[in-house]
Amino acid sequence: MDKKLNLLIEKRNSEVFLRPRFTIDLDKNCKEILERFSDALKNENSSIIGNIVDGHVFIKVSKKEEHFWSPQLHLEIIEKTSESSFLKGLFGPKPAxxxxxxxxxxxxxxxxxxxxxxxxxxxxxxxxxxxxxxxxxxxxxxxxxxxxxxxxxxNTGKHQMRKLHSFMMQVIEN
Structure with a gap:
């Protein structure tokens, strides 16, 4: 049996920015990715919470782990073809x-x-x-x-940024 190698290539911007951005090309449909995020965010035991609005996914750490510098991750999933899409991500502080x-x-x-x-x-x-x-x-x-x-x-919220990023990667890769 031949297994297809699934490689995700993440393009990041410079580390100079306060609000890091990245893009990932996906070989999955936009709706499928959004459904995966919806299912993952419904998990009550997860330390990640969020919501989905019109192809935009907003994820952040739970209230008990949150502090002033806690980041949130804004993901926009854009359909390229019926079989592929790309994800644009933006880390940033809470809107307030x-x-x-x-x-x-x-x-x-x-x-x-x-x-x-x-x-x-x-x-x-x-x-x-x-x-x-x-x-x-x-x-x-x-x-x-x-x-x-x-x-x-x-830098204070960097470990939470990694946590949000790994959550996102788990959802995409599964």
């Missing part, structure tokens, strides 16, 4: 954490622009430049600190 980080980045960016305008105004009026220059130095430092805080958070 991501929204908070984006809001803080937005506030820092707008503040930096405001202090640039204040600096221009103070130069035009020959007034003290100390405060606007200080803020134009401090705000990028805060921005960098937020980036590294995000990297630390990603």
């Amino acid at each position: 954490v991501w929204t908070l980080f984006m809001f803080i980045h937005f506030v820092i960016g707008i503040s930096f622009i405001a202090f640039c305008m204040l600096l221009y105004t103070r130069v035009s009026l020959n007034e003290s430049l100390f405060f606007p220059v200080l803020m134009m130095i401090v705000l990028p430092i805060i921005w960098l600190l937020l980036y590294f805080l995000g990297k630390i958070g990603k």
Whole structure:
């Protein structure tokens, strides 16, 4: 008997990103993969929970294992042909954490622009430049600190990312 060798090739993006992405070509139908995820997520004993909405699968760790930096995995399963599909995955923080980080980045960016305008105004009026220059130095430092805080958070949730990834791989390969 000849067994068909089932190889999954995962294409990942650079490790620099806070929200790692990957794609996997599958030799299975989109509906079959979604059914597999549906069945796996119905398992009460699993430490992975999630839901499926219109070809999108959202999986995360259970509430008892969850912490502030816990990641979630968003999978989009796209049909290529009636016999094959491909899966696009995106690791990221919970939506509330991501929204908070984006809001803080937005506030820092707008503040930096405001202090640039204040600096221009103070130069035009020959007034003290100390405060606007200080803020134009401090705000990028805060921005960098937020980036590294995000990297630390990603590393804190890395074992959970591996857990979500292995769950996904088990569902796909079975």
